[in-house]
Amino acid sequence: MGEVEEKLKDYEIKREGEAEIFMLKSNAVFFNPVQVHNRDMSIAVLRTFVVKRKEEHEALMDKRNKSRQKAKQSETSVPNGDDASGSQHDEIDAHEKELNQAVDGINDSSKEVPKTPSWKVTRELKPPIVLEALAASGLRSLRYAREVDGLGKVVATDNDKASVEACKRNIKFNGASAISKVEAHLADARVYMITHPKEFDVVDLDPYGSPSIFLDSAVQAVADGGLLMCTATDMAVLCGTNGEVCYSKYGSYPVKGKYCHEMALRILLASIESHANRYKRYIVPVLSVFMDFYVRVFVRVFTSANEIKNTPLKLSYVYQCVGCDSFHLQCLGRTVTKANFSRAVAALSKAQVKKVKRFLPNPERHWGPKVRAGRKITSKHVSLLGPEAINGVVNGASSHEDGNGAAPDESAVEHEEMKDDDENEPTTKRQKIGDDEPASEP
Numbered sequence: 001m002g003e004v005e006e007k008l009k010d011y012e013i014k015r016e017g018e019a020e021i022f023m024l025k026s027n028a029v030f031f032n033p034v035q036v037h038n039r040d041m042s043i044a045v046l047r048t049f050v051v052k053r054k055e056e057h058e059a060l061m062d063k064r065n066k067s068r069q070k071a072k073q074s075e076t077s078v079p080n081g082d083d084a085s086g087s088q089h090d091e092i093d094a095h096e097k098e099l100n101q102a103v104d105g106i107n108d109s110s111k112e113v114p115k116t117p118s119w120k121v122t123r124e125l126k127p128p129i130v131l132e133a134l135a136a137s138g139l140r141s142l143r144y145a146r147e148v149d150g151l152g153k154v155v156a157t158d159n160d161k162a163s164v165e166a167c168k169r170n171i172k173f174n175g176a177s178a179i180s181k182v183e184a185h186l187a188d189a190r191v192y193m194i195t196h197p198k199e200f201d202v203v204d205l206d207p208y209g210s211p212s213i214f215l216d217s218a219v220q221a222v223a224d225g226g227l228l229m230c231t232a233t234d235m236a237v238l239c240g241t242n243g244e245v246c247y248s249k250y251g252s253y254p255v256k257g258k259y260c261h262e263m264a265l266r267i268l269l270a271s272i273e274s275h276a277n278r279y280k281r282y283i284v285p286v287l288s289v290f291m292d293f294y295v296r297v298f299v300r301v302f303t304s305a306n307e308i309k310n311t312p313l314k315l316s317y318v319y320q321c322v323g324c325d326s327f328h329l330q331c332l333g334r335t336v337t338k339a340n341f342s343r344a345v346a347a348l349s350k351a352q353v354k355k356v357k358r359f360l361p362n363p364e365r366h367w368g369p370k371v372r373a374g375r376k377i378t379s380k381h382v383s384l385l386g387p388e389a390i391n392g393v394v395n396g397a398s399s400h401e402d403g404n405g406a407a408p409d410e411s412a413v414e415h416e417e418m419k420d421d422d423e424n425e426p427t428t429k430r431q432k433i434g435d436d437e438p439a440s441e442p
């Protein structure tokens with residue numbers, strides 16, 4: 001007993017919200033009481049997300065049931081399903097498929113048989129699973145499990161052994177409700193997230209400093225329509241004290257302005273979006289805040305290869321006046337709904353309008369330097385250009401000068417043809433004829 005008491009002297013109990021953690025007085029495992037606002041706010045957002053997710057699922061089920069009912073009705077009205085109703089059926093099927101995909105994004109891929117009536121779909125929405133990727137003592141995970149109703153499971157990972165041990169101890173310390181919901185794993189968060197694609201309805205990143213190295217794996221771990229919460233405490237970098245570092249971490253170069261905290265948020269959002277786009281995913285910001293000494297963003301992650309094309313519309317270059325506070329935004333892209341060619345027509349030059357030829361026409365048919373530049377003539381050329389065009393060239397320069405109009409000598413042509421394919425072409429191409437030199441046979 002005395003030994004236990006001795007050991008307990010090194011610990012103290014910290015209470016925050018409805019969770020209690022057992023902390024080493026030396027604070028060997030990270031615990032920052034100042035971040036209480038961060039955790040409180042995350043709980044509020046998480047509660048709202050759980051409600052919203054449920055509403056969205058119900059709306060989807062409603063839509064799906066209506067569409068099935070409609071399909072059922074049209075089936076009974078036209079029992080044999082003739083050709084006329086085919087396209088309508090196809091349309092409904094396509095709609096069905098779309099809805100199914102959306103539902104699968106929310107549920108897992110379990111195949112449930114529809115209950116009575118046959119069109120009524122009652123797929124249950126599974127309780128959301130949360131991943132706290134950088135959990136430390138597990139305080140945040142424990143608060144989520146105890147203070148947010150309707151959560152299924154909270155997974156807490158950390159790559160520090162002492163932290164995971166502390167987390168496991170704290171789970172036990174918080175009783176049965178925590179034990180049934182929270183689990184702790186020793187793992188590198190990046191590996192864990194990348195090996196659990198789209199498995200978590202909520203992913204929470206709360207690192208020391210910059211979250212940049214976790215973003216790529218985090219956007220892959222979030223389920224469709226899921227929530228990614230992310231803190232960044234490297235404000236000096238995000239606010240422009242060290243622009244090069246910001247560019248290397250987030251892909252944006254910050255300017256120093258009075259709006260630097262808002263810009264920090266936007267840089268973080270743009271970076272998350274950029275990582276998401278690599279996996280045909282995009283984000284919808286839900287809440288973005290600068291508070292105390294950090295920024296925290298809450299974004300939903302969706303998948304759509306089409307929607308990611310809109311990313312340039314969400315991004316801008318900032319032009320900051322060096323003399324005053326004014327600035328100008330230049331959007332990276334804009335949407336043009338309808339192509340308008342009238343301006344292009346109006347932009348035609350006078351010559352184009354009058355259809356004046358921009359290049360002189362050939363002085364004769366098949367005009368060009370090849371034959372005259374001493375290219376070997378083969379039957380290929382004869383058939384291509386016609387005997388008149390190559391007249392004289394096959395028989396040598398003299399006959400060309402003579403211009404006797406005789407048909408090329410077949411045997412000469414055939415003889416040359418033997419060398420033609422592999423020798424003639426490159427030789428001719430390599431041959432450079434000076435401006436003042438007459439063309440000669442190679």
Ligand SMILES: C[S@@+](CC[C@H](N)C(=O)[O-])C[C@H]1O[C@@H](n2cnc3c(N)ncnc32)[C@H](O)[C@@H]1O
Pocket residue numbers: 030031032035039133134135136137138139140157158159160163187188189190206207208
């Ligand atoms: C700021 S603390 C987390 C605080 C915690 N979220 C809270 O609200 O109390 C960051 C934690 O991330 C952990 N960590 C750092 N890099 C990691 C990685 N690659 N994988 C997993 N955990 C990591 C550290 O061990 C540390 O415990």
